[in-house]
Amino acid sequence: MWSGPPQPDEGLPTGPSAVSVPWKNLGPSKGHRESPGGLVEASASRKEAQAEEHTAAAPLDVSRLRSSSMEIREKGSEFLKEELYKAQKELKLKDEECERLCKVRAQLEQELEELTASLFQEAHKMVREANMKQAASEKQLKEAWGKVDTTLFSEFQAWRASPTLDKDCPFLERVYREDVGPCLDFTVQELSALVRAAVEDNTLTIEPVASQTLPAVKVPTVECHNTNTCALSGLARTCHHRIRLGDSESHYYISPSSRARITAVCNFFTYIRYIQQGLVRQDAEPMFWEIMRLRKGMSLAKLGFFPQEA
Template sequence: MEIREKGSEFLKEELYKAQKELKLKDEECERLCKVRAQLEQELEELTASLFQEAHKMVREANMKQAASEKQLKEAWGKIDMLQAEVTALKTLVITSTPASPNRELHPQLLSPTKAGPRKGHSRHKSTSSSLCPVVCPTAGHIPTPDKDGKEVDTTLFSEFQAWRASPTLDKDCPFLERVYREDVGPCLDFTVQELSALVRAAVEDNTLTIEPVASQTLPTVKVPTVECNNINTCALSGLARTCHHRIRLGDSESHYYISPSSRARITAVCNFFTYIRYIQQGLVRQDAEPMFWEIMRLRKGMSLAKLGFFPQEA
């Protein structure tokens, strides 16, 4: 009996020890589970942070690439603008006498000290006579007739002054709207309406090129031609004429033969747009009245070209 009781107590002690060890192991397992959960959470947060950092780096790289592409596009745009300006200047050079370049073609571009002694806007005898008055108007002063038989139209002059205060190429402003309606539109209104619209758009965008007809063969638009005495059909008027020049619109490789009359009309409009672009860019350093009379001279050139008057080509 006594041995049985001792054996029972021993078993109870062993059971208590086993339960205690099991409890400790459970607590250790619970602690390790918590550690594992914490490590998994930290690993997840670290992974998310790495992904965010990677996305941030990719986004910054994309932004830098987009900025570089934008700068490159702007640089190409500036190059295109400069090329267009060069083309416009070439067009002006074509209008001068080839054998003796007119150094006074644009005295309005001279500095005030160099242009000061000039009385108005003098021109070469072969192009036009002096049209600008000696005295420029002051603010609020209405120009009076001079000895050359010129008198400023106050309505036109007021519209010009309003435009000159804030130069723009927007054709809806009163000054340019009048010029478009009275001069530019009629001067570029050719028989072939579709091509006329394209030419007008190219002139406005400063992307039209006038080239002399060379001996080499280049892509040309197929229009009816008369193979006799070097006579072609003018692409704008549709008439059989001797065409010494052709035009190209924008980046197109196609060329259109134009007659001397059509060339004179296009060149007259290009000269006008070139001058007002110079004013808009601040390159013309003159008072209002000389600028106004230069624009009137250019408008006169458009009117004469529209009426069929043009200088004989050499």
């Protein structure tokens, strides 16, 4: 163990008189570290070597980059040419389609102009004809007003102000007495009364005779199930239609003449029901003349005049 400062050997000089020996670093020895100065010099040497290697490899890298750049340019140029060709082709197709559509449009415009001109002429013709018919109707109306019974029109106006199906009002009472009653007055009185009530209640059904007919009831002294005998007139007639009253399952075969009389009365009641329900929106004069036309139909049917198809 060390116990104190070293003692000078005997016979050796001490202090400043000792001989100094110059020291030279021969390089790093095993077990000793390099000095910072040596590390810096070694690092600088390696960097210089790498720089020299990089300088030598630089021309080769530039050549490769140039070659790659030229290849990319060529491929890009080919791609752009193909895209340009496709775009030009699509543009050409669109131009052709636009040209075709322009032709179609021009043709449609020409057809529309011709159609418009034709419709314009037709409309003028219809207006002219309508004006002529209106003038003729007004003339006929004026002439008719000179012949019509003002009492009938007054009764109609009073009924129109408060339309009703009550047959005791003056207007309907006259129509019942002069038209409806005589038109539905058949030989078989009992069935005539039932038919009249069904017409007033709007429960009468008229249908053509089917190939297979259903059994029908008998009216006194009249065979109703016989298609060759009219159940209302009792006359031997070919019956193409039959009637049913209300919900009854009984059918009565009727002749064309009887059917025409029933139909004429039904048409009259249908029209006055429309007026009562507010479905007819006309002035008083057109309504009155329509009712007069329906009354004329009842009078003709009563006298035996009816269409052949009845």
